[in-house]
Amino acid sequence: xxxxxxxxxxxxxxxxxxxxxxxxxxxxxxxxxxxxxxxxxxxxxxxxxxxxxxxxxxxxxxxxxxxxxxxxxxxxxxxxxxxxxxxxxxxxxxxxxxxxxxxxxxxxxxxxxxxxxxxxxxxxxxxxxxxxxxxxxxxxxxxxxxxxxxxxxxxxxxxxxxxxxxxxxxxxxxxxxxxxxxxxxxxxxxxxxxxxxxxxxxxxxxxxxxxxxxxxxxxxxxxxxxxxxxxxxxxxxxxxxxxxxxxxxxxxxxxxxxxxxxxxxxxxxxxxxxxxxxxxxxxxxxxxxxxxxxxxxxxxxxxxxxxxxxxxxxxxxxxxxxxxxxxxxxxxxxxxxxxxxxxxxxxxxxxxxxxxxxxxxxxxxxxxxxxxxxxxxxxxxxxxxxxxxxxxxxxxxxx
Numbered sequence: 001x002x003x004x005x006x007x008x009x010x011x012x013x014x015x016x017x018x019x020x021x022x023x024x025x026x027x028x029x030x031x032x033x034x035x036x037x038x039x040x041x042x043x044x045x046x047x048x049x050x051x052x053x054x055x056x057x058x059x060x061x062x063x064x065x066x067x068x069x070x071x072x073x074x075x076x077x078x079x080x081x082x083x084x085x086x087x088x089x090x091x092x093x094x095x096x097x098x099x100x101x102x103x104x105x106x107x108x109x110x111x112x113x114x115x116x117x118x119x120x121x122x123x124x125x126x127x128x129x130x131x132x133x134x135x136x137x138x139x140x141x142x143x144x145x146x147x148x149x150x151x152x153x154x155x156x157x158x159x160x161x162x163x164x165x166x167x168x169x170x171x172x173x174x175x176x177x178x179x180x181x182x183x184x185x186x187x188x189x190x191x192x193x194x195x196x197x198x199x200x201x202x203x204x205x206x207x208x209x210x211x212x213x214x215x216x217x218x219x220x221x222x223x224x225x226x227x228x229x230x231x232x233x234x235x236x237x238x239x240x241x242x243x244x245x246x247x248x249x250x251x252x253x254x255x256x257x258x259x260x261x262x263x264x265x266x267x268x269x270x271x272x273x274x275x276x277x278x279x280x281x282x283x284x285x286x287x288x289x290x291x292x293x294x295x296x297x298x299x300x301x302x303x304x305x306x307x308x309x310x311x312x313x314x315x316x317x318x319x320x321x322x323x324x325x326x327x328x329x330x331x332x333x334x335x336x337x338x339x340x341x342x343x344x345x346x347x348x349x350x351x352x353x354x355x356x357x358x359x360x361x362x363x364x365x366x367x368x369x370x371x372x373x374x375x376x377x378x379x380x381x382x383x384x385x386x387x388x389x390x391x392x393x394x395x396x397x398x399x
Contacts, residue, residue, distance in 0.1 A: 040389040043378035045341055050370045051323045053363055054314045055356070057250075061240035061263065061294075061311030063303045065233070067183045070226035073198040074176040075099060086190040090181040090230065097227055099198065101177035108170035115163035122156035129153050185232040186301075191225050199224060231305055236298045238263050238274065240311040241289035250292075251279065253316050261294030263303060264310035272296045272303060276313065318356070322364040328374040329354055329362045338368070339375040339382050346387050347375060 081098035084090060132146040192198060201224045238261065242250070253259055259276040274296035283290050292313065296303055303309070328338050329352065336354050339347040352367030368374070375382065382388070 038387075040345065040387040041378060041381045042391045043375045043382070043388045045373050045388075045390045046325050046328060046376045048364075048368045048370055048372045048374060049323050050320055051361075053318045053321055053323060053356070053358075053361060055316050055318060056358055057242050057246055057313045057315060059240040059242050059292075059311045059313070061238040061309045063263075063305055063307040063309060064237040064239055065185075065231045065305040066235060066237055067185065067230075067232040068305070069182055069185075069230045071096065071179060071182075071228050071230065072224055072226055073099065073179075073200055075104065075173050076197075076199045077101075077103065077177065078197050079192055079194055082190070082192075082194055084187060086187055086228065088187050089233075090184065090187055092181055092184045094181045095178065096181055097179040099177040099179070101174055104170065104174040104177055108167065108174050111163065111166040111170045115160065115167050118156065118159045118163050122153065122160050125149065125153045125156045179227070181230060183230060183232050184234070185230040188229040188231065190228055192227050198227065233301050233305075234298050235295050236303050236305070237277075237293050237295060238303065238309060238311055239291060239293045240313075241284065241287065241291050242313065244283045244288050244290050246315070247279075247283075247290050249315055250276075250313070254279065260314040261292075261296075262312045262314070263294075263296060264312065266308075266310070268310070271309060272298060272300075318363060321355075322368050322370065323361050324364060324368065324374050325376050326357050326360045326362045328376045329357075330379050339379055340368070341373045341375065341388060341390070344387065345389065346385055347382050348384050349382075 077099035079097060080100050083095045083097070090096065129146070129149040129152075132141060132149045135141040136143055136146045250259070254276060261274045261276050263271045263274065265271055274294040276292060277295040278291075278293035280291040280293075294311065294313075324338065329336050330338065334351055337349050337351045340350050341347055350367050353365040354362050355365040356363040375388065378388070
């Protein structure tokens with residue numbers, strides 16, 4: 001009996017101790033604070049947009065003048081007048097130089113006088129021939145006299161034609177004394193001064209009359225220094241080369257309309273817009289490229305001959321496509337993906353199909369829709385369900 005009471009007492013004490021321990025644990029649990037959630041990951045974000053994205057081909061281009069003219073003296077003489085200052089913008093037909101015209105005016109007057117003399121002789125020979133023909137018809141003179149006069153008329157006709165050619169030559173030489181701008185453009189440094197004696201090129205053909213100066217245009221290789229060089233600035237060319245694999249696409253789109261070509265500075269700033277005007281008829285076998293040429297209005301003259309620029313040919317436009325910044329696209333085992341920011345700023349990884357990437361823009365074929373927001377920086381600390389805090393993009397300090 002006593003043993004049973006002892007057992008009951010032990011059980012009662014154990015239960016009381018257990019209840020006390022449970023209350024202590026429960027009270028400690030109630031007093032301990034709940035674990036704080038992990039802090040949100042700071043990221044940059046950008047919206048998913050619908051845009052028209054051009055398909056472009058970048059290249060390195062060289063600016064080339066359409067016309068670069070070396071003005072050469074075509075007659076010999078002293079520079080009597082210069083009507084412009086070096087570096088001036090000149091128009092086509094604008095007077096530039098005057099070579100002493102007096103010797104050439106004298107030669108023209110001489111040729112015109114000789115022509116008048118020989119024309120009078122021809123008229124007299126024709127009158128004599130008419131009289132001889134009447135007398136021959138009346139059997140008053142020998143037929144030989146008429147035949148001789150026919151030859152005299154022919155000789156005088158030839159002399160008159162020669163005189164007319166000499167007058168034309170002298171007129172041209174006199175006109176060469178007045179040097180006008182053949183094209184509109186920018187003049188370079190003057191190579192002659194007022195009063196200098198200039199000569200036509202050594203390659204000039206000699207005149208049939210030793211008293212008459214040459215009229216052949218000189219080339220720089222002929223030993224004659226150009227008076228000045230005129231470089232056309234408006235419009236102007238930009239030539240560049242693209243891979244031959246682009247040729248079919250370029251030609252197909254060029255057949256639909258002129259393609260746009262943009263010129264950029266080395267810093268990436270747009271200089272001017274032009275049109276594709278030339279596709280070379282040969283592929284460069286050494287490089288596997290095709291040379292193209294764009295024409296630019298260059299109204300502000302920001303394109304300068306022999307300048308290197310970035311050229312971008314726009315082949316066609318992709319209309320109304322889904323785009324995100326290229327920095328938003330990551331590459332994983334299953335291909336490209338992005339982190340989309342959802343409710344409560346929690347992200348989810350979404351696989352996407354990238355159809356093109358250019359100019360820091362990725363064109364998305366599948367996986368996204370307009371209006372969603374994607375992470376563009378800080379993706380390496382993310383995973384599905386991680387909360388983020390969107391940071392304002394940093395603005396570069398002014399230089």
